[in-house]
Structures are given as structure tokens and as C-alpha cells.
Amino acid sequence: MRWSNQLHDGAVLLRTPVMLASDDIARDLAELDGWGERAASVARTIERSPEEGVALALELAQHAGTEVRPIGEGQTLELLEVLATVAAADLSVARVVETHLRALAVLRQARDVMERPPQAGRGSTWGVFDAESPSARLTATAEGARWTLSGRKQWCSLAGSLTHAIITAHVGDTTRRAFAVDLRDPGVRVEPVEWTSRGLAAIPSGPVTFDQVVAAPVGGPNWYAERPGHAWGGVVVAACWYGGAVGVARRLTQAARERQFDQIGRMQLGELDVHLHYGRAVLAEAAAQIDGGGAIGVSARVLALRVRSTVARLVDSITFQANRALGPGPLAVEEDYSRRVADLAVYVRQEHGPRDAAALGEIIEAAATGP
Structure with a gap:
């Protein structure tokens, strides 16, 4: 099935794949939704037995490593959608899958600068x-x-x-x-x-x-931090943050099904939709730039700083709006919702706030004042 452009952003608030583009890019939405279902199943195990659940999350990460192409290889949009879909189901599972995929991407990128880089053996995590x-x-x-x-x-x-x-x-x-x-x-x-x-x-x-x-x-000395893939990894993490925000925002959609909203409730739901639309547009554009070869060197770093800052801000705003709209009840008595909010608060603090903004400003200043 394919959501229309008019329904796409609203659909992201329902239990559907987290799509980042509403154009005619062909992809198997049932398969994408399956990633979310598998992540939700793992999350239920984590809640019951963290050790067993993490082991299952690592198995899912291994599966993703064989099914999802690394960033920058022509299917970056699909990679970001998979991770956002997993994160909307559960951020702990997404954290496991993301770090495994990021490591595999580094090993793959090392092929460009090394004759025989280390390889990820079968069954390794x-x-x-x-x-x-x-x-x-x-x-x-x-x-x-x-x-x-x-x-x-x-x-x-x-x-x-x-x-x-x-x-x-x-x-x-x-x-x-x-x-x-x-x-x-x-x-x-x-x-x-x-x-x-x-x-x-x-x-x-x-x-x-x-x-x-x-x-x-x-790779060689300083290669790890200087390669474009280092900055691209920041975009991948931002996709996980975005998916986590979708998971939080969906609780407000559930409330809309349970009771009739007044104008304030509708306004809050509309504001969440605007934030989500903005975030998916930024991530989709980033994917296009990475696959199109326009995110290398300083451009890669600028892209990552912009995307991470944008998504981190909308995550904070979505969490604030959802909490304010829902009141204290879900935070106090709903394990799933309160855990989602807590997970997202910790995960998104990987963004360095004013320091990242200052780093971006320094790049812009150098471009404006340079020869």
C-alpha cells in the first residue's frame, strides 16, 4: 500500500512505517513495517529480561547488517527509514542496531584506503x-x-x-x-x-x-574522524532520534482516538505534525545529498551539524508538547510511554547543543571572511 502525499505526515503518527519521503520512490512498505514489528517484539523481551532482550536486539542488528545497505551507497533513505521505524518502536533496540550498522559502514569505507581492512566475521556483533x-x-x-x-x-x-x-x-x-x-x-x-x-x-x-x-x-592516522562517513554517522543517529519522537507523538494520536479533542488539543496535535514534517524533510534531503555526492569534506560536517541540531530541537519540542497535552498521567502510570520519554531524553543528549551551533558558526564565519 502507498500513502498519498496528503496523508503521509498524518500517517507517521499511526502504527505504520516511518517514511521520510512521500514521492514515488519504490520500496516495500510491508517489509519496512516488519522492522518495526520485530523491534517491538524485542522491546517486550527487554522489558521482561534485559539481558535476553539485548541478545535478541543484537540478532536483529546482525540481520540488518545483511539486509540494509550502508550509508552513502545509494539507499541512504531506506537506511534512515529502517532505523527511524525501529526507533519508533523502541529506542533501546534502535541504539543496538544503529551502532552495529555504523561499525559495519566504517569497515566497508576502510576498503577505499586499505588493501586488506579488518572484516566482520559471521556471527560477530x-x-x-x-x-x-x-x-x-x-x-x-x-x-x-x-x-x-x-x-x-x-x-x-x-x-x-x-x-x-x-x-x-x-x-x-x-x-x-x-x-x-x-x-x-x-x-x-x-x-x-x-x-x-x-x-x-x-x-x-x-x-x-x-x-x-x-x-x-x-584506516590511517586521523582517517576515522576526517572521512565523510564520520559526519554521515551523525545523520544516522538523528534518524533514530526522529523515530523516537514519532513514538512519543503517537501517544497523543492514541489520546485523540480515546476522546474528542477541544481546540487546544487539536492545536497541540497539529504542532506535533508540523515538527514531524520538518524533521522528515530534513532527513530526506540529507539522504539525497549523501547519495548524490554532495556531502563530502566540509559540506559533510555542515550537513551533519545542521541535521542533528534541527532534529534535536524538534525532539525536545515534541516531547514538551506531548507531555503538556497528555498531562501527568502517562508519565506517572504508563510504563511504555514514560520509558520512551526517558530513553529519548538520554539519547538525544548526544547532540552537543551550543557547542555544535558554535562549530557550525565557525565554519560559516570562515567561509564568509576567507579569501
């Missing part, structure tokens, strides 16, 4: 640990052709559940490099983490220590 912290430092050391990692890395989500990860480490005072690491190496120690957050409770993110852990380089 991957994460990406690239955050930096002033309280932790991970160093890579070369002994001939052999590299090892030693030190500590913060913010390593699901390190105890994954088999592998792409990890950034220092190879000098100002240089970092990406490495593929088997997290089952005896030199890897996942430290206990007091993850007290209500949001993404099943996806703890804490420190990991490395003691001379064998690592395989992925």
Missing part, C-alpha cells in the same frame, strides 16, 4: 567506541606490524555484550586512529558501571580498560 574523556586515555602502540591498545576508554555501550568494536586510540599527542578489537581478548576488562539512568536502562555505557590488547588498524 559490533560497537563503536569513539568518545573521548579527560579522565581516560587509550593509547595504541606499534611493535613492527603488530598493534596493541592499553589504557582506559569511557562511554563503551554494551561492551560486555558485543564480540567486537571499532575503537579510537591515541597514537601521538594530536593524532588518533581507529582500530578493530576483539572484546573477548583476555586483556579487555569491562568495568562495573552504576547506570542509574531511567533512559536506555538496558544499554549501559561505561568504562573499559585495555591491557596490551591486540588491535587491527582501520
Whole structure:
């Protein structure tokens, strides 16, 4: 089935695939909806048994790795729609699927700069640990052709559940490099983490220590952060935020079916629709730019900063509007809704707010004042 252009944005508030384009792009909507149904099933298991649920989410991530083409390979719109659909069902599941797909994309992109980059083996599950912290430092050391990692890395989500990860480490005072690491190496120690957050409770993110852990380089020095795919990854995460906002907004649609809205309720529903329309338009345009070859170099970074900032702002606005319209009841007594709101609040804080805006302003200033 195909929604008409007139109904498309309203349809995103119903239990349908999260479509980001309403034109005649051909895609299997039943298959897209299936991603949401599978994610919802995994989410129910996570609620009952987080460990078992995460294992199922990793299986879904592996399946996505074989079915969804990486970003920048001509089907970026479909990738973003799959992740947004999964996120609308459950953000914890989306977090697992997104990080696995991002790692696979990095390994694939490394083929352009390496003759024999590391490969994702059958049955492997991957994460990406690239955050930096002033309280932790991970160093890579070369002994001939052999590299090892030693030190500590913060913010390593699901390190105890994954088999592998792409990890950034220092190879000098100002240089970092990406490495593929088997997290089952005896030199890897996942430290206990007091993850007290209500949001993404099943996806703890804490420190990991490395003691001379064998690592395989992925790209050259600074390649990881300088490649266009690094910025594109920010767009992929924004698609997950957007899907999470759809999941929150759908609760207001449910309320509209349960009772007749007054003018204020209709206004609030209309405002949510406007925000969602804006977000999907931004993501669809980003997908077109990435696949069209227009998002490389500085343009890739500008695109990611704009998309992330736009989606983060509309996420905050949608959450505020939905909470205000629904009142305290759903937050207080509905497990599904309160968890969605908490998950989204934690996930979207990966956007750096004023710092990202300042980074974008710096680029614009340089373009305006340069030769």
C-alpha cells in the first residue's frame, strides 16, 4: 500500500512505517513495517529480561547488517527509514542496531584506503567506541606490524555484550586512529558501571580498560574522524532520534482516538505534525545529498551539524508538547510511554547543543571572511 502525499505526515503518527519521503520512490512498505514489528517484539523481551532482550536486539542488528545497505551507497533513505521505524518502536533496540550498522559502514569505507581492512566475521556483533574523556586515555602502540591498545576508554555501550568494536586510540599527542578489537581478548576488562539512568536502562555505557590488547588498524592516522562517513554517522543517529519522537507523538494520536479533542488539543496535535514534517524533510534531503555526492569534506560536517541540531530541537519540542497535552498521567502510570520519554531524553543528549551551533558558526564565519 502507498500513502498519498496528503496523508503521509498524518500517517507517521499511526502504527505504520516511518517514511521520510512521500514521492514515488519504490520500496516495500510491508517489509519496512516488519522492522518495526520485530523491534517491538524485542522491546517486550527487554522489558521482561534485559539481558535476553539485548541478545535478541543484537540478532536483529546482525540481520540488518545483511539486509540494509550502508550509508552513502545509494539507499541512504531506506537506511534512515529502517532505523527511524525501529526507533519508533523502541529506542533501546534502535541504539543496538544503529551502532552495529555504523561499525559495519566504517569497515566497508576502510576498503577505499586499505588493501586488506579488518572484516566482520559471521556471527560477530559490533560497537563503536569513539568518545573521548579527560579522565581516560587509550593509547595504541606499534611493535613492527603488530598493534596493541592499553589504557582506559569511557562511554563503551554494551561492551560486555558485543564480540567486537571499532575503537579510537591515541597514537601521538594530536593524532588518533581507529582500530578493530576483539572484546573477548583476555586483556579487555569491562568495568562495573552504576547506570542509574531511567533512559536506555538496558544499554549501559561505561568504562573499559585495555591491557596490551591486540588491535587491527582501520584506516590511517586521523582517517576515522576526517572521512565523510564520520559526519554521515551523525545523520544516522538523528534518524533514530526522529523515530523516537514519532513514538512519543503517537501517544497523543492514541489520546485523540480515546476522546474528542477541544481546540487546544487539536492545536497541540497539529504542532506535533508540523515538527514531524520538518524533521522528515530534513532527513530526506540529507539522504539525497549523501547519495548524490554532495556531502563530502566540509559540506559533510555542515550537513551533519545542521541535521542533528534541527532534529534535536524538534525532539525536545515534541516531547514538551506531548507531555503538556497528555498531562501527568502517562508519565506517572504508563510504563511504555514514560520509558520512551526517558530513553529519548538520554539519547538525544548526544547532540552537543551550543557547542555544535558554535562549530557550525565557525565554519560559516570562515567561509564568509576567507579569501
